[in-house]
Amino acid sequence: MKQLLVILSILLLSACSSGNNTISNSKFKAEIMSAPSLYKNNIPSFNPDPIPVPEQSSEVIEVKRFADFPYLLVRWNNQVYRVTEDEVVEIDSEIGEIITRLTSENYEESDNSSNAFNSGTKLWSIEGIDTTEAIAVQRTEDVYIKLVADVPSE
Numbered sequence: 001m002k003q004l005l006v007i008l009s010i011l012l013l014s015a016c017s018s019g020n021n022t023i024s025n026s027k028f029k030a031e032i033m034s035a036p037s038l039y040k041n042n043i044p045s046f047n048p049d050p051i052p053v054p055e056q057s058s059e060v061i062e063v064k065r066f067a068d069f070p071y072l073l074v075r076w077n078n079q080v081y082r083v084t085e086d087e088v089v090e091i092d093s094e095i096g097e098i099i100t101r102l103t104s105e106n107y108e109e110s111d112n113s114s115n116a117f118n119s120g121t122k123l124w125s126i127e128g129i130d131t132t133e134a135i136a137v138q139r140t141e142d143v144y145i146k147l148v149a150d151v152p153s154e
Helices: 001-021
Strands: 027-032 059-063 073-076 077-089 091-097 122-126 134-138 146-151
Touching: 073 134, 077 134, 122 146
Parallel strands: none
Antiparallel strands: 027 059, 073 077, 077 146, 091 122, 122 134, 134 146
């Protein structure tokens, strides 16, 4: 009887320890760019993919898979802006930059954050348009795209 108990205990322990070879919590590693200088002449900019996959990397961070965001967005000055594909010709002045790259819809709301642009991406005011209506983001060295203020439906 003791022998049977010992054999069953060994089988149970060996079965429990063999499950540790899998990845836990569905987390994965994603490489991201952390310095604009790695982009050469391009400014860190629009990335339609939810998870950045750059050619080079200076830093590896742990990222959880994206929840479904309602749209690509930037949050600046307590306002949410939707990303458009409209190019802006008349740029006024720099008003800030993206500090936090959002990776989950369950985020703590903070200014200077985006689910579409990398940290370090510059934000600009548009000549003749109030920043409560729209702002611009620098996509490349010479191209700016418009971000329109999201007005909640009533």
